[in-house]
Amino acid sequence: MANIVAIVGRPNVGKSTFFNRLTESRKAIVDESAGVTRDRHYGKAEWIGRTFSVIDTGGYVVGSDDIFEKEIRKQVDLAIDEANIILFVVDVADGLTDLDKEVANMLRKSGKKIFLVANKVDSSARIHDVNEFYALGLGDPFGISGMSGSGTGELLDAMVEVFEPEDLDEPDVPRLAIIGQPNVGKSSLLNTLIGEERSIVTPMAGTTRDTIYKRYIVSVSISC
Numbered sequence: 001m002a003n004i005v006a007i008v009g010r011p012n013v014g015k016s017t018f019f020n021r022l023t024e025s026r027k028a029i030v031d032e033s034a035g036v037t038r039d040r041h042y043g044k045a046e047w048i049g050r051t052f053s054v055i056d057t058g059g060y061v062v063g064s065d066d067i068f069e070k071e072i073r074k075q076v077d078l079a080i081d082e083a084n085i086i087l088f089v090v091d092v093a094d095g096l097t098d099l100d101k102e103v104a105n106m107l108r109k110s111g112k113k114i115f116l117v118a119n120k121v122d123s124s125a126r127i128h129d130v131n132e133f134y135a136l137g138l139g140d141p142f143g144i145s146g147m148s149g150s151g152t153g154e155l156l157d158a159m160v161e162v163f164e165p166e167d168l169d170e171p172d173v174p175r176l177a178i179i180g181q182p183n184v185g186k187s188s189l190l191n192t193l194i195g196e197e198r199s200i201v202t203p204m205a206g207t208t209r210d211t212i213y214k215r216y217i218v219s220v221s222i223s224c
């Protein structure tokens, strides 16, 4: 079985920064304003010879009527369904928030293996700040800095211990890109082709921000 790790948490805690570190890329947009990531998106990562898929998700907000926040929530739910491991990211600079508690409750119901990741532990002075997150009842928090990478080795070691046995490598497949002017229907076309709500669709131009990557199989039958 494939190991799929979803990075989940409220807005602006550093999910995309950590995604980029794990995947050794700059694929996910990182910004100091909240609500930057919208669609969920995928990368490949490797630790001590074990490869796994990582899904970056948008910031989870509970009980909001904002069109994007509602759509992001749907995308996070889909990522949780797909993943077998959840990295629940919280922020030591902000401390424990009510929204963290609500996200923790939602994740607990998923029944998935959860690692609590206390991000923004940029210096040793900050390491004791992780202790308040024990209150979430999700076990030991892993103090990391997604920005510098400190603490990530211990977290990855613990993740690898619960990995499923690995799949054999898949063969190379053709890659297709859907390109066009804003609001012409690119996201709707992608969702129709793969038969799921992979990409957020709204009537507003410029809804999709990150590049969306999806592996899917199309069967073609030709009759003469």
Ligand SMILES: Nc1nc2c(ncn2[C@@H]2O[C@H](COP(=O)(O)OP(=O)(O)OP(=O)(O)O)[C@@H](O)[C@H]2O)c(=O)[nH]1
Pocket: 010, 011, 012, 013, 014, 015, 016, 017, 018, 029, 030, 031, 032, 033, 034, 035, 036, 037, 038, 057, 058, 059, 060, 119, 120, 121, 122, 144, 145, 146, 147, 148
């Ligand atoms: N000090 C510090 N800042 C960080 C760290 N990781 C991320 N940040 C900053 O936190 C801000 C938010 O980072 P993102 O990675 O975009 O956060 P996100 O959780 O993906 O945000 P949304 O997609 O909007 O939910 C940015 O200004 C980052 O530079 C860290 O380890 N330490």
Ligand SMILES: [Mg+2]
Pocket: 015, 016, 017, 028, 029, 030, 036, 037, 057, 058, 059
């Ligand atoms: Mg993000």
